[in-house]
Amino acid sequence: MARARALTPDVRRAQLLAAACRVLARKGYARASVSDIIREAGVARGTFYNYFESKQALFHAALVDLTAHIHGVVQPIDETADLPPQVLGNITRVVGAMLSSDEVVPLLNAVGHDEEADAVLRSFYADATARVAEALRRGQAIGVVRPGDPQLRACCLIGMVREPIFQAWLAGESLSADELVMEVLTFMSQGVLETG
Amino acid sequence: MARARALTPDVRRAQLLAAACRVLARKGYARASVSDIIREAGVARGTFYNYFESKQALFHAALVDLTAHIHGVVQPIDETADLPPQVLGNITRVVGAMLSSDEVVPLLNAVGHDEEADAVLRSFYADATARVAEALRRGQAIGVVRPGDPQLRACCLIGMVREPIFQAWLAGESLSADELVMEVLTFMSQGVLETG
Amino acid sequence: MARARALTPDVRRAQLLAAACRVLARKGYARASVSDIIREAGVARGTFYNYFESKQALFHAALVDLTAHIHGVVQPIDETADLPPQVLGNITRVVGAMLSSDEVVPLLNAVGHDEEADAVLRSFYADATARVAEALRRGQAIGVVRPGDPQLRACCLIGMVREPIFQAWLAGESLSADELVMEVLTFMSQGVLETG
Amino acid sequence: MARARALTPDVRRAQLLAAACRVLARKGYARASVSDIIREAGVARGTFYNYFESKQALFHAALVDLTAHIHGVVQPIDETADLPPQVLGNITRVVGAMLSSDEVVPLLNAVGHDEEADAVLRSFYADATARVAEALRRGQAIGVVRPGDPQLRACCLIGMVREPIFQAWLAGESLSADELVMEVLTFMSQGVLETG
DNA sequence: GATGAATGAGATTTCATTCAT
DNA sequence: GATGAATGAAATCTCATTCAT
Structure with a gap:
């Protein structure tokens, strides 16, 4: 060769x-x-x-790289500036990062294959949830977010983003990042039910 | 022996x-x-x-059983009756089914292990989404659901339910079904942001 | 196949x-x-x-079997009976066991290949030395063995038996068990130097 | 670099x-x-x-060096001078050479790893035995060594020296060269059994 | 001569599957 | 039908050796 x-x-x-x-x-x-x-x-x-060192070590490194990259696109909230556009920007960037390549989704859903990889994913999701929850907590403190368990709510928000991406990948279809972001905003700001 | x-x-x-x-x-x-x-x-x-026939066949059968069971708890909407309690009931029953045993969550997240199993999961999620989307579509027709892509919105709703369950499992923690259902309702009916 | x-x-x-x-x-x-x-x-x-479980486990088992077999041919000394023939018998049986098959010598000299195997050999030699040393100690107590460090002397005796067997194997030659036993007896009883 | x-x-x-x-x-x-x-x-x-040329060649060279060094400490016997002190001196020097560094014992016991290395060790032991046997033969000729197969007796003598050194190394203990030499002399000159 | 990235034959080990009893 | 010893393809990993720079 x-x-x-x-x-x-x-x-x-x-x-x-x-x-x-x-x-x-x-x-x-x-x-x-x-x-x-x-x-x-x-x-x-x-x-x-x-x-x-091993095949497992490679997968570990790949996951660490990937999750670091996704975390990297999130920008810290400047509380002295207007909040909504900052939140919107972060959601948009995360969705963008997840759709940026075909490799992200399968990796982020690769649970249960490997003890070490699971640990990386666990900490990725835990970290992401903690960040969103913290943002919600601050929002509650300044009265722009309704009362409610921030941890649970953060999970719901992440699921709202993750699931459409996951299903689009599973079905082999593409997904509009903008539409997804708009939909999430709808859920956040007013819900989907018409209120008499 | x-x-x-x-x-x-x-x-x-x-x-x-x-x-x-x-x-x-x-x-x-x-x-x-x-x-x-x-x-x-x-x-x-x-x-x-x-x-x-094979180990794969067993897993396939297990998944088919499981997904059938979850689909089974969903009751058809009676459009002549009051809708919200029916929707609420279905969400509650699905959450209950997913939390009913330790075996559900790992199986429903077992993606990427096996061609055939992936197909079962794909059809499970596609089917679930289609049902929710159809419900939303009807809601839009009778004016109780805001405009918006029913397919995408259905995905968001499923993710909102699935993610907290998934993360609780990943972290080895328990989850209150009631709180989750309440939170989903909040997202549906009014969002989480205070509106001036 | x-x-x-x-x-x-x-x-x-x-x-x-x-x-x-x-x-x-x-x-x-x-x-x-x-x-x-x-x-x-x-x-x-x-x-x-x-x-x-592994290749190493097999080698370990083979060594354990072999060393147990060799230890098994040694008969306890009956101190109420005549000692020399008992000692002679044990030496003869050990030499016989070591020459009984082509596989014994290479295995007993397989040092430095494998942590676990080394441990088995180490304990084999330590045990053999301890037994011979104990016999020497008893002999000293009843006055039939000259003074001197029993441990060191035991090593010398074992070497006296082991080396000719080892070298014969290394050279691919055969060895007379009887002649070896006789020679060891000579070293024990009178030495090899003529005394004026 | x-x-x-x-x-x-x-x-x-x-x-x-x-x-x-x-x-x-x-x-x-x-x-x-x-x-x-x-x-x-x-x-x-x-x-x-x-x-x-290869790793094997290096080990071969190392063994050749080492065995040459050990052979080098042996001095030819001057038959016109007093024999016992010369023999004693040679034994002492060989034991000293073997104990002089931690590297000698493991190398001299490295049997069965390598075709070529085995050949070097084979010739080392054969050579050592031949020299000792020749000395015994001369001793028999001039009547200071008892009758008996010189080859076999030489092996026994080498084993008597080698085994205590080997076992001390295996056990990680140190060994007194003087005591060993004295013990070998005891075996040579009078044996270890009290004679009525 | 020195360097160190690249090589690949060969070793160990796993485990879903087969089939004689 | 049930059993469990036997199978072997395929996976991971090692490490002495090569060779372009």
Whole structure:
């Protein structure tokens, strides 16, 4: 076989991570094998293990990367400025990040495959919920959010965003980020039932 | 060896399915092996294959059973009667069904493990969404639901219910069905933002 | 491939152990692979792992079996009877056990390959030394053994037996058990130097 | 990267050999990897193969060095001078050489790992035995050594020295060279049994 | 000469499935 | 029908060696 051109470790590592994400998106967590990944990356088996201690370590790294990226798009709320546009902006950016590539959704729904990966996802969701809950709590403090358990409400909000994305992926359909954001806003601001 | 009493096929099948569900709840889809299942059921390896073509077939059957059960708790809307209590009743019953046993949540989140199982889940979620969307559509027709894409809105509603249940399971915590139902109602009827 | 006749677990286990010993004798500890062992035993790869948790576990079991067997040929000393023939008998039986099959020597010299195996060998040699030392101590107590550190002397005696056996094996030559026993007796009773 | 200063081939070779010996002492023959050796020596992987054809070749060279060193401490017997002190001196020097460093014992017991290394050890032991046997033969000729097979007797003598050293190493204990030499002398000159 | 990224043959291990009893 | 020993394809992982720079 033609020997792959030697790269600096950082580059090769990133390449392997990217290849792994593509494979994960295509075959799913459970069916993605090291053989798939190295074929996708065009390197030899041993090369893989020069960069990751194990297949599990790779998946762990991929998830950590991904969740960090999503958290990264959230901007802290400036309480001295107008709130709604900031919240809207964050929702829009998160939805954008989740729809930005085909690889995000399957990874974020890959629960129950792997002890370590589950831990990463658990902390991702716990963290996201905690942030939203904190924002709600502040909103309640300044009287712009109705009373109610912030933790539970935060979960509902996350589900409201996550589920349409998840189902669109499951069905292989595309989803309009703008429409989703609008719908979430409707639920937040007035609900969907006409009130006499 | 101690030979298990010959049972009628249906009983044995049900016994295996129940054992499989318990194992799935305990170990998760990916880590449930045939050995686990037959140990739990107390039958020999070969016996398993007298009743299911493969491990995949068993999981498929378990999912079909489970999703049928959840669909079963939903009652058709009687449009001549008062709507809100019927909707409320259905939400309550679905939440109740999902919280009724430890086995439901892990199974409904077991995505990406298995081609066939994914198909079952896909159709479960598609079906659930379609039903809710249809209800919304009727609501819009008679003017009790605001305008908006029923499909997308249905997804949001399902996510609003599913996510808190999912996260509580992930965190190993319990969840109050009543509080969840109340919160969903709040989102539906008035939103969570105070309106000047 | 023709399916191997199903055996009771005990028999199959013993067969695998025996096959492993033959392979170890032929190829040495480091170069004996699971593939070699199953080829020798005529079973499939998976069958091996039905009986031993790992390759290491098999080697451990083989060593435990072997060392137990050698210890088993040693008979306790009856202090009310004549001592020399009893000692002579034990030496003869141990030498006999070590020469009884080609597999003993390579196994007893397989040091440094494997943490667990080393522990078995360590305790084998420690135990053997302790027994000989105890016999020497008793001999000193009743005045038939000269003064001197029993532990060290026991080691020397064991080496005196072990080394010729080891070297004969290394050179691929055979060794007369009787001559070895006689030589050891000479060293014990009078030494090899003529005394003026 | 930090490129090691180019050394003369002999120096570099010696440096690698020394590193290999340290690693061997620490991890044992079977667990010493090329990675360990180059890390210990502080050279790059490729450099290793500029000096040794293979890992096996390095171990071979290390053994040759070591065995040559041990043989080197043995002084030829001057038959015109008094014999016992010369024999005593040689035993003392050999024991001293074997105890001089932690690396000797594990290497001399590294049997069964490697075809070539086994050959080196085989010839080391054969040579040592031959020398001792020759000395015994001369002793018999001049009447200071009792009759008996010199070859077998030489093996016993070597075992008498080697075994205590081996066991002390196995147990991680230290050993007094003087006591060992004295004990060997006792076995040679009078045996350990009291004679009425 | 030195470097270290890349290699790949070969080892161990897993586990869903088969089939003789 | 029930049993459980046997199977083997396929997965993960190791590490001595190569070779372009």
